[in-house]
Amino acid sequence: MINSANGMASAQASSSSLANAPSPGLKTYFKTPEGRYKLHYEKGHPSGLMHYVQGKTVTQATLAHLKDRPSPPTPPSQSSSGFSASSGVRSAAARLLGGSNGSRALSFVGGNGGSKSVSASSRLGSLGISSSSNSTSTANFDGRGTYLIFNMGDGIFISDLNSQDKEPMKAIYFNNVYPVCHAFDQDAKEGHDLVIGLSTGDVYSVSLRQQLQDSGKKLIGAQHYNKDGSVNSSRCICVAWVPGGDGAFVVAHTDGNLYVYEKSKDGAGDSSFPAIKDQTQFSVAHARYSKSNPIARWHICQGSINSLAFSTDGAYLAAVGRDGYLRVFDYSKEQLICGGKSYYGALLCCAWSLDGKYILAGGEDDLVQVWSMEERKVVAWGEGHNSWVSGVAFDSYWSPPNADDTGEAVMYRFGSVGQDTQLLLWDLELDEIVVPLRRPPGGSPTFSTGSQSAHWDSTPPVGILQPAPSMRDVPKLSPLVAHRVHTEPLSGLIFTQESVLTVCREGHTKVWMRPGVAESQASNVETVLSTSLKDKPPSTKVNYSGQAMTGTNGGFFHGGRIFGH
């Protein structure tokens, strides 16, 4: 075994032939306790895309829901009565709770975090329905619907999520520079709602609707920021709109800096910031002139920032980076609240729970970290990936199957994807997590030995970054489901009401329908869509998604944090 490359040759021969098994063995479904998730369809980039651009960028995906405009007539297939009952509850609640500040009305739905400005997306997006109407929606842009935006090589591509067409309906090319990140502002009432960061550091904001209405292959009506890298010439890595931020967005770069921009301001206003004194320390500098854009620079860490995520209410910003730290900032106070280090290696992705109580982070230690905002430390490590964790998200549409019986017990469902090409689903039950923390797992006498152990007994003070915890001190989670979804390493995942989207680095997205979705749609929208659903078998299933929605929202709304100020 030791030191010898060839000593095991005969033993290897058999296993290597297995390991080389061809990839088409991917299953088109996976099972969970609540039923089967089925591969519904795939989205890809145009087939003619140049090969040489591959590997230059990693595909990120964003969902964008374009809302109704007052003017255009409503096509019959997507009439408002097509909303599922559960969505109705959700939107009504949102209006109610967000009533005091209109711009936040839908802000709570973006719980899927990471860099993806994920929207609830699905007020219209019942996929089973649209399969019968997609021919019209792609041919004739009607200014509404849910769109999948993704980058690949030197292009940004837009697909109609409700269409089964594999090829995107729209391609925008940047020619020799690479768009690497993008975000959609679900709350934008006017003006630009899509922001795109490039490999050169340049940033553009545009109107998504305007791009879709145009037939060309160039970005149109764009505002250009950090032109030719005048403020920062390092690669953009992540962009995010500030929830409820009135058109403010942040752009993170590979040199550890983050810039705050306001879309209402001209991009040309020059900004200069003082040199950073200490690369290892967090510091914020504001632009000196009111016309300047960006308006502020946050120096977050040494080395690259890899991902950003705002809490759904916009109060907190989480950032992860090359140095392995998760950092959580109070966004308006520009203060570091808490944070901690990975077990080892860089962190690559992060996401908030809808209620703002937990943050997921994943990275080069192959672990999915669950961070508690209340305890300001890691409360669980998910073990199950065989390579780096590249995407994490809470499933905010899920609730425990028997939510009514369990009373106060809170459960979360979350997902993660990795460079091992796997999608993992996890259940986080709070009782399971909290108890082992007070009593170290396995009953081993960790209290007396480790210096680390002491910090598990108390909540660390505000503003302090935690060192990497010891392996034995953190409770472990095992995945509920592990499914190999692509042949390429993955880069992200998005939960929608009807499905889970998995995205691979090379620009392919797969849409996995939740169990019972088609059936529940049928019961909700029978009056309008009975004709289009004729071919679907009748279902005896309970209305899964409806139950999930009310259950989940009921729990989260009482959390108090989301609309707390």
Next chain:
Amino acid sequence: MGAAGSKLEKALGDQFPEGERYFGLENFGNTCYCNSVLQALYFCVPFRDQLLDYYASNKSVGDEDNLLACLADLFTQISSQKKKTGVIAPKRFVQRLKKQNELFRSYMHQDAHEFLNFLLNEIVDTLEKEAQATKNDQETSSPAEKTANGPKNAHANGGPKEQLDTWVHKNFQGILTNETRCLRCETVTARDETFFDLSLDIEQNSSITSCLKNFSSTETLNAEDKFFCDKCCSLQEAQKRMKIKKPPQILVIHLKRFKYIEQLGRYKKLSYRVVFPLELKLSNTVEDADSEYSLFAVVVHVGSGPNHGHYVSLVKSHNHWLFFDDENVEMIDESAVQTFFGSAQEYSSNTDHGYILFYERLGNGHMS
């Protein structure tokens, strides 16, 4: 050559590390396997320092004709260059290597990992012989034993056999323990083995962490492969597991990218994408978990097959990453390291794959 050197100096500017030398190594016809490993070893600072000390304190070394002397001579030559960058011909070293190991030359491909192994064992042999010569009075029954290569140096029940602890051992040697639990009497039998590097089986789209986990996964011995339990005095079903008992100072990980495919009757290169983090912790240890390692060198095999190809190396020196390709030395960005992970698809234009990884244990004052 001179231009390339000045280019590197320009790139580093006033950040050029004090006293450091970045020299390419001339290729004497298919000696890139050798050059790539020599660069990785040169930038293994504790090893280099000890080798330079050895050379300085053994003046007669210059005249000796063994690989250790030739390597010490080469490293001293590099480190004492007046220029900061340039090219050196490792002529004496390569001549000695070829003279010493005909077997090595006759291999189908010259394997950088086998070369590294051979070199470290030769150095240990020489150091042990020298130590024995000075001791002179002790009559050792067995000749200096190679610490590497196979189970012949494994010792039942107990630590490794008492041996001279040379500075090669201090840097590279770790101890594995092979724990076997008899499923009848539950007795655990532990057998220790020393190692200079870990050879890991690899899988497509996996990480080093995962490969290490597989290396230490539990194996059940049953059917025709039962275990002879000393306590039960019979063959019994048992569970076997390999753990790291003593993590080495310098952790060398060899990825088994060359596999013998029986159906083809030849070796095949596995271009699998195996990601390696810049920092690593070992989870498969007996104790002493959580000690952190930092990547400082990667030997890269370039090419689609095992019989031809090229070796280059990536080296981290004073927080800069450098790319060594025989004579050429370039600065690269840390993020460029990930282009050497391998390919997620079997047929790919990317043929540059990390082959030997060098990690240094942190927190002991030996940061390079």
